[in-house]
Amino acid sequence: DVKVTQSSRYLVKRTGEKVFLECVQDMDHENMFWYRQDPGLGLRLIYFSYDVKMKEKGDIPEGYSVSREKKERFSLILESASTNQTSMYLCASSKPVLETMNTEAFFGQGTRLTVV
Amino acid sequence: SQQGEEDPQALSIQEGENATMNCSYKTSINNLQWYRQNSGRGLVHLILIRSNEREKHSGRLRVTLDTSKKSSSLLITASRAADTASYFCATDKTGANNLFFGTGTRLTVIP
Numbered sequence: 001d002v003k004v005t006q007s008s009r010y011l012v013k014r015t016g017e018k019v020f021l022e023c024v025q026d027m028d029h030e031n032m033f034w035y036r037q038d039p040g041l042g043l044r045l046i047y048f049s050y051d052v053k054m055k056e057k058g059d060i061p062e063g064y065s066v067s068r069e070k071k072e073r074f075s076l077i078l079e080s081a082s083t084n085q086t087s088m089y090l091c092a093s094s095k096p097v098l099e100t101m102n103t104e105a106f107f108g109q110g111t112r113l114t115v116v
Numbered sequence: 117s118q119q120g121e122e123d124p125q126a127l128s129i130q131e132g133e134n135a136t137m138n139c140s141y142k143t144s145i146n147n148l149q150w151y152r153q154n155s156g157r158g159l160v161h162l163i164l165i166r167s168n169e170r171e172k173h174s175g176r177l178r179v180t181l182d183t184s185k186k187s188s189s190l191l192i193t194a195s196r197a198a199d200t201a202s203y204f205c206a207t208d209k210t211g212a213n214n215l216f217f218g219t220g221t222r223l224t225v226i227p
Contacts, residue, residue, distance in 0.1 A: 035217075088156070104161050105206075
């Protein structure tokens, strides 16, 4: 059974804290993604990675960074958490499109982060 | 932006009825996918239709794709209360790995 696991379902952090959101996949996927989901805005891509030690900015990278030291793990970092980063964060992984021509993504359960 | 847009934003039907949701997008795509999300949970892939396909079935799901109109529809037949969820379409550009999601349709099936 394929699995994408996010380390926390719920987090509450204070403004200014450095926050780490962890995501691990067991499918040997090259591609990994971080999205945030807000009411009325759908899913917005924050960062993605096509390979180990590789990262690219998505649509809304400001205030975030990522780390991909191992193929199975993709971490999202909030350098200094702010209240406008309160959101649901979703991690996903997939195989490269040129390998499968199938961009089906597998999602974790999500982390609901509240910044107070 | 290539983001898809679902229509309607919310839909409420009686159990047993059919539910139809639509998705429009802006640029040429390789695939279009539909995902489902239960409240507060991650997304689950439902079905993928390729740009050279016009219709695909999977159980009670029927998806159509009209690339000339840059639109797709998702039909859920004989709906059940357990179908209550948000449904998202997602598109990708030819050769790209990223998925672009719409804002979703919130479906409520009343028992």
